[in-house]
Amino acid sequence: MVARNYLLGDNQKIATQNKSSSRKRGFISGWLIIIALTCLYLVWLVYRWLNQPIWTQSLPSPLTELLDLMEMAAAMTLILVWVGLLWRQLKPRNRSKIYSLDLDQLLELNPKEFEHYVASLFRRKGYKVVVRGGSGDHGVDLELFGDGSKRAVVQCKRYRDTVGEDIVRDLFGTLLHERAARAFLVTTADISDAARKWSIGKPITLIDGDTLVAIGNSLV
Numbered sequence: 001m002v003a004r005n006y007l008l009g010d011n012q013k014i015a016t017q018n019k020s021s022s023r024k025r026g027f028i029s030g031w032l033i034i035i036a037l038t039c040l041y042l043v044w045l046v047y048r049w050l051n052q053p054i055w056t057q058s059l060p061s062p063l064t065e066l067l068d069l070m071e072m073a074a075a076m077t078l079i080l081v082w083v084g085l086l087w088r089q090l091k092p093r094n095r096s097k098i099y100s101l102d103l104d105q106l107l108e109l110n111p112k113e114f115e116h117y118v119a120s121l122f123r124r125k126g127y128k129v130v131v132r133g134g135s136g137d138h139g140v141d142l143e144l145f146g147d148g149s150k151r152a153v154v155q156c157k158r159y160r161d162t163v164g165e166d167i168v169r170d171l172f173g174t175l176l177h178e179r180a181a182r183a184f185l186v187t188t189a190d191i192s193d194a195a196r197k198w199s200i201g202k203p204i205t206l207i208d209g210d211t212l213v214a215i216g217n218s219l220v
Helices: 002-007 010-050 061-090 103-108 111-124 165-178 193-199 209-218
Strands: 128-131 142-145 151-157 182-187 204-207
Touching (some): 111 128, 111 209, 151 165, 165 182, 165 193, 165 204, 182 209
Parallel strands (some): 151 182
Antiparallel strands (some): 142 151
8 A cells, every 4th residue: 555655646746747837838938929920920921011111112122022932931931830830739649558457467467567567657657767687687677767866766577476575575685775865666576574674764665466457447
């Protein structure tokens, strides 16, 4: 329950909502700016070509040609910007498929696939994730970067047998070696009572198979 609350905490939800709101405000501001520029351009055309002010007719020929070129350039720029905005708005969204796996499906994954699945869950929670798993990873499968400069490390264990205290002890050593703020152990298996007891008071979050499935379901 502690692990689930840590991943699904209100602070992360608020941070994600704030980022989404900022993107929406930027999107709306962009549309307002291009609409305002287009309106100004149309007002100028009406002023010049319908009102035909005397000062524009008395300009020297080179200045008149320059003014015409500037109008054409402004028109082309506005047309291209409008086409780009409309194309971006109407094109099909190429979004990553959001999915959740049950325990049997998780066990069917190979170790690399399991690491990437766990990485996708953390990304959906707003973390920046670096996949490090492989030879020479020093016991770190994923690196997490959250708010500020805090860094966490993750070990992914696609196991069927219960994870014991020895694995959690090794993870704590990895945490110290990496000088990380927190360590996560994410596994498809159960976690022994001895392992959970040993982790109490340490910056370690233990996520067993049932909790992992529940987290995936909550993010769909």
